[in-house]
Amino acid sequence: MLVQKYMDMLSAKSVIRQLSEFATARGQEIGYGNVFDYSLGNPSVPVPQAFTDACMELLATQDTGKLHGYSPSLGITSVREAVAASLERRFGLPYRKEHIFMASGAAGALAHALRLVTEPGDEVLTFAPYFPEYGPYVNLTGAELKVVPPDTAAFQVNFGKFQEMLGPKVMAVLINTPNNPSGVVYSADTLQRLTDILREKSALYGHNIYLISDEPYREIVFDGAEVTCVSEFYDNTIMCYSFSKSLSLPGERIGYVAVNPRCPDAETMVNMCGQISRGTGHNCPPSLIQLAVARVIDQTADLSVYERNRNLLYTALQELGFTCVKPGGTFYIFPKALEEDAKAFCQKALQYDLVLVPGDTFGAPGYFRMAYCIDTEKVERSLPAFRKFVEAEYH
Amino acid sequence: MLVQKYMDMLSAKSVIRQLSEFATARGQEIGYGNVFDYSLGNPSVPVPQAFTDACMELLATQDTGKLHGYSPSLGITSVREAVAASLERRFGLPYRKEHIFMASGAAGALAHALRLVTEPGDEVLTFAPYFPEYGPYVNLTGAELKVVPPDTAAFQVNFGKFQEMLGPKVMAVLINTPNNPSGVVYSADTLQRLTDILREKSALYGHNIYLISDEPYREIVFDGAEVTCVSEFYDNTIMCYSFSKSLSLPGERIGYVAVNPRCPDAETMVNMCGQISRGTGHNCPPSLIQLAVARVIDQTADLSVYERNRNLLYTALQELGFTCVKPGGTFYIFPKALEEDAKAFCQKALQYDLVLVPGDTFGAPGYFRMAYCIDTEKVERSLPAFRKFVEAEYH
Numbered sequence: 058m059l060v061q062k063y064m065d066m067l068s069a070k071s072v073i074r075q076l077s078e079f080a081t082a083r084g085q086e087i088g089y090g091n092v093f094d095y096s097l098g099n100p101s102v103p104v105p106q107a108f109t110d111a112c113m114e115l116l117a118t119q120d121t122g123k124l125h126g127y128s129p130s131l132g133i134t135s136v137r138e139a140v141a142a143s144l145e146r147r148f149g150l151p152y153r154k155e156h157i158f159m160a161s162g163a164a165g166a167l168a169h170a171l172r173l174v175t176e177p178g179d180e181v182l183t184f185a186p187y188f189p190e191y192g193p194y195v196n197l198t199g200a201e202l203k204v205v206p207p208d209t210a211a212f213q214v215n216f217g218k219f220q221e222m223l224g225p226k227v228m229a230v231l232i233n234t235p236n237n238p239s240g241v242v243y244s245a246d247t248l249q250r251l252t253d254i255l256r257e258k259s260a261l262y263g264h265n266i267y268l269i270s271d272e273p274y275r276e277i278v279f280d281g282a283e284v285t286c287v288s289e290f291y292d293n294t295i296m297c298y299s300f301s302k303s304l305s306l307p308g309e310r311i312g313y314v315a316v317n318p319r320c321p322d323a324e325t326m327v328n329m330c331g332q333i334s335r336g337t338g339h340n341c342p343p344s345l346i347q348l349a350v351a352r353v354i355d356q357t358a359d360l361s362v363y364e365r366n367r368n369l370l371y372t373a374l375q376e377l378g379f380t381c382v383k384p385g386g387t388f389y390i391f392p393k394a395l396e397e398d399a400k401a402f403c404q405k406a407l408q409y410d411l412v413l414v415p416g417d418t419f420g421a422p423g424y425f426r427m428a429y430c431i432d433t434e435k436v437e438r439s440l441p442a443f444r445k446f447v448e449a450e451y452h
Numbered sequence: 453m454l455v456q457k458y459m460d461m462l463s464a465k466s467v468i469r470q471l472s473e474f475a476t477a478r479g480q481e482i483g484y485g486n487v488f489d490y491s492l493g494n495p496s497v498p499v500p501q502a503f504t505d506a507c508m509e510l511l512a513t514q515d516t517g518k519l520h521g522y523s524p525s526l527g528i529t530s531v532r533e534a535v536a537a538s539l540e541r542r543f544g545l546p547y548r549k550e551h552i553f554m555a556s557g558a559a560g561a562l563a564h565a566l567r568l569v570t571e572p573g574d575e576v577l578t579f580a581p582y583f584p585e586y587g588p589y590v591n592l593t594g595a596e597l598k599v600v601p602p603d604t605a606a607f608q609v610n611f612g613k614f615q616e617m618l619g620p621k622v623m624a625v626l627i628n629t630p631n632n633p634s635g636v637v638y639s640a641d642t643l644q645r646l647t648d649i650l651r652e653k654s655a656l657y658g659h660n661i662y663l664i665s666d667e668p669y670r671e672i673v674f675d676g677a678e679v680t681c682v683s684e685f686y687d688n689t690i691m692c693y694s695f696s697k698s699l700s701l702p703g704e705r706i707g708y709v710a711v712n713p714r715c716p717d718a719e720t721m722v723n724m725c726g727q728i729s730r731g732t733g734h735n736c737p738p739s740l741i742q743l744a745v746a747r748v749i750d751q752t753a754d755l756s757v758y759e760r761n762r763n764l765l766y767t768a769l770q771e772l773g774f775t776c777v778k779p780g781g782t783f784y785i786f787p788k789a790l791e792e793d794a795k796a797f798c799q800k801a802l803q804y805d806l807v808l809v810p811g812d813t814f815g816a817p818g819y820f821r822m823a824y825c826i827d828t829e830k831v832e833r834s835l836p837a838f839r840k841f842v843e844a845e846y847h
Binding site for chain 1: 453454455458459461462494495496498499504507508511512516517519520521522523555556557559560561562563564567568569570571585588589591592593623659660700701702703704705706717720721723724727728730731732733734735736737738739740741
């Protein structure tokens with residue numbers, strides 16, 4: 058018969074999706090330009106012309122058998138080399154192709170990383186606020202996701218709760234910095250403390266606790282900050298990267314797993330990814346897209362709009378009296394709602410055509426997420442609506 | 453720690469891969485043109501120009517946000533509609549987009565189909581000779597693949613053994629027609645008997661037994677034969693299709709699951725595939741490739757070379773005294789070896805630069821597979837080598 062667990066998932070409708078559907082429906086009434094849709098984390102800036110040119114040139118010049126032929130299961134060798142060389146250039150760690158497994162986006166990378174180091178019955182810790190898809194990503198492998206409650210002061214790490222929850226069944230800790238939904242970048246101090254604890258507990262329990270670092274927003278950092286390399290802090294780091302946000306390519310499903318070159322089992326782990334693929338049916342990312350991405354490996358889309366939007370929104374929200382941690386990157390901001398029940402708050406906001414996502418979805422009730430990957434002009438137009446909403450409902 | 457089952461898989465080297473590596477290495481000595489490499493099932497005919505043109509036009513004319521943006525998790529709506537319309541046109545069953553889930557090749561389609569209807573502990577039956585990847589595909593879901601021994605007379609179905617093995621733990625039967633490695637197309641009589649048994653046993657055991665039909669070779673049939681639609685024979689059929697062979701696109705990972713419109717749960721099953729993806733990390737096939745394939749949905753590469761090669765080889769092998777079922781499709785042929793131990797037979801053939809794969813790999817010892825997706829000119833040049841081999845070793 059049909060498998061019950063997937064049937065059950067059908068009835069649990071995603072809050073984000075429902076809000077996005079509301080926005081679309083409301084757009085049909087009043088014009089989508091008039092709906093201030095902050096629901097979806099969909100990149101809004103164009104793909105770099107260089108990527109399009111790379112695809113066109115490959116299509117125009119390459120033998121089709123080679124261009125569209127089977128990729129090796131770990132990814133096309135020249136592409137793995139290009140990724141490794143780029144990581145080495147940027148972060149100074151001795152990455153080689155042997156440390157790289159090409160994956161279909163961050164979702165694909167995480168599916169492989171999780172299966173490398175966890176089995177049914179194991180636990181994986183992550184920190185609220187967190188990307189809600191981590192739930193099914195982890196739980197459908199048979200391991201169990203446990204969520205460490207938020208450090209609401211700064212959305213760094215609640216170390217007290219983390220230490221309590223880091224028991225012997227935890228085989229991996231999953232972090233996401235820059236963070237969806239808070240927009241916060243983990244500080245060097247946070248990463249140092251976190252990895253010190255992982256080293257200590259690995260020794261105590263007599264098994265490695267791996268750090269799975271989900272980094273799709275790595276290139277979107279503000280105020281001229283340097284991009285932090287999580288792997289520098291901890292040998293047993295499995296980096297999961299996606300080009301979805303940096304190149305605005307979420308539909309093309311392209312990313313990679315990069316195991317820290319200092320991890321003693323790095324090469325074995327990459328080879329294991331090729332075996333894991335046989336079970337997940339992944340095989341390899343599309344060959345044309347692999348080859349095109351390799352040609353623009355150090356480029357990004359023009360991401361400056363996200364910082365402009367952050368500046369506008371952060372200033373305006375503060376003026377309106379919101380408590381809010383200033384995002385250091387991504388295209389999200391995660392303010393405190395003006396009443397305890399963020400669901401009620403977001404429900405009221407809909408009357409002002411403001412589509413906001415309650416923090417409950419991200420394991421942090423009382424807050425709400427705004428995805429500001431939209432035109433700056435629309436952000437500007439949303440501010441009067443925000444003012445009207447706050448003044449009418451909360452003054 | 454690292455997960456043992458994937459570590460263990462690393463040491464089990466694929467026979468096909470080893471032979472392919474031998475062919476490459478030998479090619480470096482004597483020129484690859486002089487190695488008669490029949491090891492790999494890699495399409496050898498060019499991608500249709502219409503597909504390349506479709507990609508180029510999409511890249512040149514579409515907004516990049518739409519072209520490369522997130523695809524819905526079931527696939528792009530217009531693409532699902534194009535697939536459904538094509539299937540309805542060709543096979544007369546009332547396919548609608550609600551019956552279609554876009555998947556990353558046949559491997560991705562099978563990963564979803566298997567998870568729809570089997571849980572750990574369940575059994576899946578397939579028929580020897582069979583594609584050896586079915587082993588990890590099934591076993592890594594937690595279900596168990598059981599292989600029905602071959603009907604060596606015609607490489608149809610060994611019904612006696614099938615009935616014996618079709619116990620109450622079997623939730624799905626996995627077939628592949630046209631077949632890799634035998635090249636045989638299941639007859640209407642075979643499909644009728646097989647599905648009659650499935651209906652009977654489903655009633656007896658009180659649960660549906662699903663038929664998973666792996667159809668990557670569907671378009672490669674010879675002698676002007678009509679393409680058989682397995683789904684016509686059985687309501688609870690889950691069709692798994694790939695464009696890898698029909699359009700020579702194995703690296704682009706594009707295919708679909710099509711649940712029979714007559715299956716009462718078809719729409720639910722397609723929706724469930726979208727949930728299964730969250731666990732496998734698949735998400736959706738690449739958006740550019742989805743859109744391009746939809747534009748050439750009824751086209752194929754020029755597949756006629758495979759029939760020419762089949763004719764040449766079948767005639768030559770018969771003249772040389774081989775026992776051989778005539779392939780009705782694919783680009784494989786599966787003759788009986790000239791000694792009982794097909795591995796020894798294939799080992800000897802290497803001395804004549806003939807790279808053949810022993811049937812043991814496919815669950816049919818005593819036979820060998822030739823993948824004749826190579827230039828006809830090379831097939832012709834291989835025939836004297838074959839004659840020399842047979843005369844020197846077996847006369």
